[in-house]
Amino acid sequence: MTGNQKIILTIFICYLLLNAVIGIAFSKKQNDTSKISSEKKFFIGGRNMNGLILAMTTMATYTSVSSFVSGPGAAGLTYGYAQVWIAAVQVPVTFLVLGVLGNKLALVSRRTGAVTVVGYLKARYKSDALVIVTSLLMVAFCTAQMIGQFSGGATLIESITGLNHVTSLLIFGTVVIVYTAFGGFTAVAITDTIQGIIMCIGTFLFLFFVIRAGGGLAGIDAGLQTNLPEVYDNLFSKYTPGSLLSFWVLVGFGTLGLPQTAVRAMGFKNTKSLHSAMWIGALTCSFVIVGMHLAGCWAGALVDTADLPTSDYFVPYIVQQIMPVGLAGIFLAAPMAAVMSTADSLLILAASAIIKDLWRNYVVKDDPKKIESYNKNMQAASTIMTIVFGVIVIVLTLDPPDIIFFLNLFAFGGLECTFLWPLIGGLFWKRGTKQGAVASAIGAVAAYIFCYYNVKVAGINAVIWGLLVGGILYFVVGYLTSKNGLDQDVIDNCF
Amino acid sequence: MKKLSKQEKHEQCIREIKGTLLVVALCCLWHVLTAFLLNGTGLYFLGMPAWFSVSVFGTIVLALVGVWYLLKFVFVDFEYDDEEEEES
Numbered sequence: 122m123t124g125n126q127k128i129i130l131t132i133f134i135c136y137l138l139l140n141a142v143i144g145i146a147f148s149k150k151q152n153d154t155s156k157i158s159s160e161k162k163f164f165i166g167g168r169n170m171n172g173l174i175l176a177m178t179t180m181a182t183y184t185s186v187s188s189f190v191s192g193p194g195a196a197g198l199t200y201g202y203a204q205v206w207i208a209a210v211q212v213p214v215t216f217l218v219l220g221v222l223g224n225k226l227a228l229v230s231r232r233t234g235a236v237t238v239v240g241y242l243k244a245r246y247k248s249d250a251l252v253i254v255t256s257l258l259m260v261a262f263c264t265a266q267m268i269g270q271f272s273g274g275a276t277l278i279e280s281i282t283g284l285n286h287v288t289s290l291l292i293f294g295t296v297v298i299v300y301t302a303f304g305g306f307t308a309v310a311i312t313d314t315i316q317g318i319i320m321c322i323g324t325f326l327f328l329f330f331v332i333r334a335g336g337g338l339a340g341i342d343a344g345l346q347t348n349l350p351e352v353y354d355n356l357f358s359k360y361t362p363g364s365l366l367s368f369w370v371l372v373g374f375g376t377l378g379l380p381q382t383a384v385r386a387m388g389f390k391n392t393k394s395l396h397s398a399m400w401i402g403a404l405t406c407s408f409v410i411v412g413m414h415l416a417g418c419w420a421g422a423l424v425d426t427a428d429l430p431t432s433d434y435f436v437p438y439i440v441q442q443i444m445p446v447g448l449a450g451i452f453l454a455a456p457m458a459a460v461m462s463t464a465d466s467l468l469i470l471a472a473s474a475i476i477k478d479l480w481r482n483y484v485v486k487d488d489p490k491k492i493e494s495y496n497k498n499m500q501a502a503s504t505i506m507t508i509v510f511g512v513i514v515i516v517l518t519l520d521p522p523d524i525i526f527f528l529n530l531f532a533f534g535g536l537e538c539t540f541l542w543p544l545i546g547g548l549f550w551k552r553g554t555k556q557g558a559v560a561s562a563i564g565a566v567a568a569y570i571f572c573y574y575n576v577k578v579a580g581i582n583a584v585i586w587g588l589l590v591g592g593i594l595y596f597v598v599g600y601l602t603s604k605n606g607l608d609q610d611v612i613d614n615c616f
Numbered sequence: 617m618k619k620l621s622k623q624e625k626h627e628q629c630i631r632e633i634k635g636t637l638l639v640v641a642l643c644c645l646w647h648v649l650t651a652f653l654l655n656g657t658g659l660y661f662l663g664m665p666a667w668f669s670v671s672v673f674g675t676i677v678l679a680l681v682g683v684w685y686l687l688k689f690v691f692v693d694f695e696y697d698d699e700e701e702e703e704s
Contacts, residue, residue, distance in 0.1 A: 202668040206651060209672040213640045213679045220636030220686065225629045231696055338663035354665045356655040369644055392617075392693045399691075403683045407676045549633070616626060 122283050125446040130282045132450030133457065137296040140315060140461065144300040144308030168231070170310055170389040172397020177317030178310045179215050179385045179398065180406050181462035183376070184320065186273030187529050188410055189456035193417020194435030200359050201345065201352040201418055207365065208414035210373045215402025217374070218382045223395045225548050226386035232614040236387065237470075238380040238540065239478040245547040245615050247608070248555030252482060254562050256474040258539040259380060263471040264514060266532035270464040271297075271518040273433070277456055280437040281449075290518055293460075298511035301465045302504045306388065309465045316458030321405060323455020324412040326448060327440070331416045334423055334443040344422025364580030371534055371584045378541025379533070381466045468514075472507040531573065534584035538565035541588060542595035550599070551607060551616060557599030565591025618694040628692060635690035639682030647675040 122130070170178065188208070196204035226241065233244035239259065243252050274293035279286050300308050335341035345353050352358040356365070376382060389395055420439045429435055436456065440449050476499065485491040495502075542565065543558035569587025576586060620628060651671035659666035662673070 202665060206647075206668055206672060209647060209675055212675055213643050213682075216679070216683050216686075217636060217640045220639075220691075221633050224625075224632060227696060228625060228629070342663055354658070356651055356667055362652065366648065369648070373644065374640070391696060392691070396687050396691055396693070399687060400680075400683050403679055407679065411672060411676065549630070 125441070125449075126282045128446050129450040129453060130278075130284075132447070133278065133282070133454065134292070136319075136454040136457065137292070137461075140312045141296050141300040143315065144304040144312040147311040148304035148307040168227075168388055168390065170385075170394060172389075172394045173401060174310050174314050175219070175385060175389045175394055175398035176215065176401035176405065178313035178462075178466075179218065179382055180402050180409065181313040181317040181320065181459070182381050182385070182466040183211070183214055183379075183406070183463075184409055184459050185463035185529060186270055186277075186456070186460045189320070189323075189413055189459040190273055190277060190436050191433055191529070193413050193420075194432035196414050196418035197421035197439065198429070198432040198435050199349075199352070201349045201421065202354075203352060203356050203358070203360055203365075205411065205414040205418050206356060207360075207368050207372075208410050210368045211410045212407045213403070214373070214376050215406045216399040218376060218379075219386065219395055219399050219402065221377055221545075222383055222386040222548070223389075223399075224392065226383065227389065227395070229548065229615050230387040237473045237477050238383050238387075238544065239474060241387070242543055242547065242558070243478070243482070245611060246543070246553075246555035246558050247611070248559060249482070251543065251555055251559050251562065252478055254559060255539055255543070256478045258562065258566060259474045259536065260471050262532045262535040262539065263381075263467045263474075264517070265535070266529055267464055267467045267471070267514045268518050269529040269532065270460050270467065271514055272528075274457060274460040274464065275518065276433050277437060277453065277460065280434050281441065281453055287519065290515060293457075294511060294515040294518075297461055297464050297468065298508055301468045302507035302511070305500070305503070306469060309462075309469055310388070312465065313462045316462040317405060317409075319458040320409050320455045323452045323458070324409050324416070326444070326452045327416040327420075327436075327455075328412055330443045330448075331419045331423070331439075335419055341419045341422045345419070348421055361580035363578070364582060367580070367582035367585055370588065371530065371537070371582050375534070375537040375541060375584060375588060377545055378537040378539070380536060380540050380544075381463075381470050383540070383544060384470065468507055468511055471510050472503055475510070476503050476506050534569055534573075534582070534587065535566060537584060538562075538569045538587035538591055541565075542591045546595050546599070547615065550596075551612070552603040553595065553599045554602045554607075556602040557595045557597075560598045561591040561595035564594040618692055620694045625694060628694065632686070632691050635686050639679070639686060642682065643675050643678050646678050647671050650674060 192204060192208055229245075230236070230241055233241065235241040235244050239252055239255050242255055271290060271294055274297075275286055275290035278284060278289035278293060282289070300312060332338070332341070335344060389398065417436060420435070423439065424442060429438060437453065440452055444452060480502070481495060485495045539562050542561040543553075546553040546561075547558065565587045568590035569583050572583035572586040576583065651667045654667035654670060657666065661669045
């Protein structure tokens, strides 16, 4: 390990420890002062987020290793401006999710006492089958997405410090698991906020140094024409129109079905928090996502990077070429922040699915003694489950996939297919029934996986077919099975 | 902060959702149409291919103006009070 790598590693470890300490400290402070149930504290942070925290945790959860490492790397190495164009689909995501789900989910979750997305589905549809199906699918897809995030975190540490993959993975995994397990949702939200701010600083640094190294836009333009001659001025050189339009569903409208962002709509304080979060989220999301991809694309003009194993190594490599070592360490905390903020949210989501949605509903049930024991031990059980789950993900990540970008997108699409129609339809369509919701979740995921491997039409992403099948099933089955109408308490609580 | 009845809250939520979806749909239309139409024209804007810069920076401007419009004219502050009472 060189002297520069030691400096960067030291900055990294300080940053990781800072996150763990702040997250746990804030969580402990809330536990000491707040009188609400430990379940609500651990899974939803006591519905206490202000606008800044809500915006940052939503943006930081959404922006992941793909936004900071894989996507900008792919833009610089292969796809050029077309990749930045795709990234720009995500500009409205934060205010889309908060504007559509925010108030409605806030109201319904308070009425029903739901602290998880599956908890809301249980209150809305009163279906054990739906709870079990969505919980299991959530755990499966969250695991796949977490493998992508953990792998991204390890790759980042590995590529800038020279440590081997396993050691890098253990450093990253241990910190994320510790603060998520012991701090719960509050730790996740607070660290997401720090990480969101670090991401903004990192994006600014990356843009500044890329422009400086490229000699301004004119120099970058000339470099791109040389290094990426075929893709430089052609949106359709690598992507078909169908695949480009698919991104407006996959990372645009479809994000309404992501449980890790939807659950944020259950955790804020009031409408003022929501409104502040909408504009803060729109600004930061635009700057971070477009800024990082644009800088990544421009960085493609600077050097010949043909020797890199995959595009995931591009950003760490280029940063070490163009930034002073101290700033490189600070910048590289930004992609680490993006990875951590997504990984911690997925981790707590998976733990909540097992403890709250499955264990509480089907093992504890209505037995008073078991309920008392559950209430007493819920936090400890959630902590243990988070640790166990995190360790499983670390083991699965020991032999990582080559391209994190695609694993992440696959799991992303799977979560959208599972949740989009039961969640959105349930909030706004009174004829949505449990039969329709179960059929939609299973049918959409089955169609998605089948089409992912077997159907290649005009480059259209499989998530389109999955959501199409899910939507048809939800509305047709709902229409056919809603003759008797919904229970009165469902109408009272959910509409 | 307005005090709304349950039905008024539901109607307000629907209004906000329609407004949000409309703004995002406009962003989507601008993003896709400008890029697809300007691609291959050889035009430049801000030192970059126009299909890219007009589409992407226009989408950002449209999104920010859209959020300003939504918060100014569509979204309102109201209390979740009855829900909080029931919950505790």
